[in-house]
Amino acid sequence: MISSINKIYNVGLYIRLSREDDDKTLESESITNQKSLLLQYVKENNLRVYDIYTDDGYSGTNFDRPDFNRLLKDIELGKINMVITKDMSRLGRDYIGTGNLIEKYFPKHNVRYIAVTDNIDTFLDSSNNDIAPFKAIMNDMYAKDISKKIKSSLKAKMKEGKWVGGRTPFGYNQDKDDKNHLVINEEQAIVVKRIFDMCLEGLSFFKIAKQLTNEGVKTPAQYYNFEWKNNYNLKYGQWHSKTIRDILTNRMYIGDMIQNKRSKVNYKVKKVIRNDPNNYIVVENTHKAIIDKETFYEVQMRIPKNKGRNEKKEIHLLDGLLYCGNCGHRISIQSRRKRDNRCYTICNYYRTYMKQKLCTTHSNNYDELEKVIVKSLTEMCLNYINKDKIESNVLNNLDEDNKVNNIKELEMLTNDIRQINDNLDVIYIDKLNKKITEEQFERVKLKLENELATKQNRYDVLNDNINENVNEESKNKMIREYIKKFLSMKELSRELIINLIDKIEVFENKTVNIMVNFN
Numbered sequence: 411m412i413s414s415i416n417k418i419y420n421v422g423l424y425i426r427l428s429r430e431d432d433d434k435t436l437e438s439e440s441i442t443n444q445k446s447l448l449l450q451y452v453k454e455n456n457l458r459v460y461d462i463y464t465d466d467g468y469s470g471t472n473f474d475r476p477d478f479n480r481l482l483k484d485i486e487l488g489k490i491n492m493v494i495t496k497d498m499s500r501l502g503r504d505y506i507g508t509g510n511l512i513e514k515y516f517p518k519h520n521v522r523y524i525a526v527t528d529n530i531d532t533f534l535d536s537s538n539n540d541i542a543p544f545k546a547i548m549n550d551m552y553a554k555d556i557s558k559k560i561k562s563s564l565k566a567k568m569k570e571g572k573w574v575g576g577r578t579p580f581g582y583n584q585d586k587d588d589k590n591h592l593v594i595n596e597e598q599a600i601v602v603k604r605i606f607d608m609c610l611e612g613l614s615f616f617k618i619a620k621q622l623t624n625e626g627v628k629t630p631a632q633y634y635n636f637e638w639k640n641n642y643n644l645k646y647g648q649w650h651s652k653t654i655r656d657i658l659t660n661r662m663y664i665g666d667m668i669q670n671k672r673s674k675v676n677y678k679v680k681k682v683i684r685n686d687p688n689n690y691i692v693v694e695n696t697h698k699a700i701i702d703k704e705t706f707y708e709v710q711m712r713i714p715k716n717k718g719r720n721e722k723k724e725i726h727l728l729d730g731l732l733y734c735g736n737c738g739h740r741i742s743i744q745s746r747r748k749r750d751n752r753c754y755t756i757c758n759y760y761r762t763y764m765k766q767k768l769c770t771t772h773s774n775n776y777d778e779l780e781k782v783i784v785k786s787l788t789e790m791c792l793n794y795i796n797k798d799k800i801e802s803n804v805l806n807n808l809d810e811d812n813k814v815n816n817i818k819e820l821e822m823l824t825n826d827i828r829q830i831n832d833n834l835d836v837i838y839i840d841k842l843n844k845k846i847t848e849e850q851f852e853r854v855k856l857k858l859e860n861e862l863a864t865k866q867n868r869y870d871v872l873n874d875n876i877n878e879n880v881n882e883e884s885k886n887k888m889i890r891e892y893i894k895k896f897l898s899m900k901e902l903s904r905e906l907i908i909n910l911i912d913k914i915e916v917f918e919n920k921t922v923n924i925m926v927n928f929n
C-alpha cells in the first residue's frame with residue numbers, strides 16, 4: 411500500500427505497446443492488460459488519475475513518442491506529480507534516457523515514479539530502487555537482443571505459415587485461440603467476395619470503389635480505427651482504387667500466407683524498406699479461403715496489363731501492351747475475321763466515341779504489326795548486349811573497387827559504433843559508481859553522442875548506397891537473362907515479352923514507339 415498522507419497525487423498512467431511485444435505473444439503486455447493492471451493498482455491505493463497516456467506501436471529505444479511527450483508536457487505544467495507504469499521497460503529500453511528520467515528528470519519536477527511489477531517507487535527508501543539503473547541497462551540490452559531474436563523468430567514463424575503481422579488483412583481476424591492463425595471475418599468477407607464479383611462483371615477499380623463508397627460500405631481503415639485504435643469517428647469512408655486493387659491481387663484470399671513484404675533496417679532506426687517480391691515468404695493453404703482459386707486467377711487475368719485476355723479467345727503476343735500514341739487510350743486487338751483470317755487493331759477511344767470522332771481508327775493488320783515490333787525488339791536487344799559488353803568491361807572494374815571500399819568502410823563504422831556504445835555504457839557505470847562527476851559524465855556523454863550520430867549517418871548513407879547497387883545489379887542481371895532468352899527463342903512467349911516491354915505506342919501514321927525495360 412502506498413501511504414499518500416499529506417500529499418495529493420495526480421497520477422499519469424503511461425502505457426506503451428511496441429512491435430517487439432507483438433512478437434513475444436505475451437498477452438500481458440497488451441494495452442488492455444497494462445491498463446487494467448494500472449487501474450487496479452490506483453484503485454487499491456486510492457489514487458486519483460489525471461490522465462492515461464498510451465503509445466501504441468512505438469519502440470522503447472526511442473523517446474520520440476506522441477503520448478510520452480504529452481506526459482512530459484503535463485509534468486512540466488504541474489498537472490501530474492506521479493507517474494505509474496507496469497514495469498520500467500514501458501518507460502523505455504534505452505538506459506541513458508530511462509536513467510536520466512528516473513534519476514534526474516522526475517526528482518527535479520518532484521514527480522514520484524512507480525513501476526508496479528518491478529516494485530520500484532522513487533519515494534520509498536527501498537532496496538529495489540538501487541537496482542533501477544541496472545534494470546535500465548538490462549532493458550537496453552534486451553532491446554538489442556530482442557531485435558535480433560525478433561528477426562529470426564519472425565522469419566521462422568513466417569516459414570511455418572504463421573501469421574505474425576499486426577493488422578490482419580481485410581476479411582480476416584486473428585483466431586482467438588491461436589494468434590498466429592487467421593479466421594474469416596464474415597462481415598468483411600462478404601465485401602471481399604463482392605469486390606471480386608464486381609471485377610468479373612467488368613467494373614474498373616475506380617467504379618467498384620465509387621459504388622462501395624456510395625453505398626456507405628465500411629472501409630478497411632474504418633474497421634481498423636474502430637477495432638485497433640478505439641476510435642470510430644468517420645461515419646462514411648472513401649474507398650480508393652488502390653484499396654480495391656490491393657484486395658483483388660492479395661493471394662491471402664485463396665488461403666495462402668504471404669509475408670515478409672517489408673523489413674526494418676535496425677533496432678534504433680524506424681526506417682522500413684520494401685522487400686523484393688522474390689523474398690516474400692509464401693506458405694500455401696494456411697487458412698480458410700474467401701475466394702476460390704479459379705475466381706482469383708480469372709481476376710488476375712483481367713488486371714490491366716492482362717486486360718482482355720481470355721482463355722477462349724486467341725492469345726496474342728502483344729495483348730495489353732498496345733496504346734494509342736495519339737490519344738493515350740488502349741488499343742485492342744479484334745478477333746480474327748472469318749473472311750480472310752486476319753485480325754486488326756483499333757483504338758478503344760475511337761471505337762467508343764466513333765460518332766464524336768475523338769480519335770482515329772489506328773487500324774493495322776495485327777500480324778504485320780507484330781512482325782515489325784518483334785524485329786525492332788530484336789535489334790534493340792542486340793544493341794543492348796553489344797553496348798553492355800563494352801560498358802561492363804570499363805565500368806565493372808571501377809564499380810568493384812568502389813564496392814570493396816564501401817564495404818570496408820561499413821565494417822569500420824560498425825566497429826566504431828559498437829565501440830562508442832560500449833564507451834557510453836562504461837561512463838554511465840562509472841558515474842553510478844561515482845568514479846566520475848556528473849559534469850564529467852555529461853561532457854563525455856555529449857561528445858560520444860555527437861560522434862555516434864555522425865557515424866550512424868554515414869553508415870546509413872553507405873548502407874543505402876550498397877543496397878541500391880545490389881538491387882540495380884540484380885535487376886540488370888535479370889534483364890540480361892530475359893534478353894538472352896528472347897534472342898535464342900524460336901517460339902516467342904507473351905510472358906517473356908512482358909518482361910522486356912513496358913508499353914508500345916502505335917500512331918495513326920503507322921509508326922510505333924516501343925518502350926522497353928532496359929536501355
Ligand SMILES: [Zn+2]
Pocket residue numbers: 734735736737738739757758759760769770772
Ligand atoms: Zn486513339
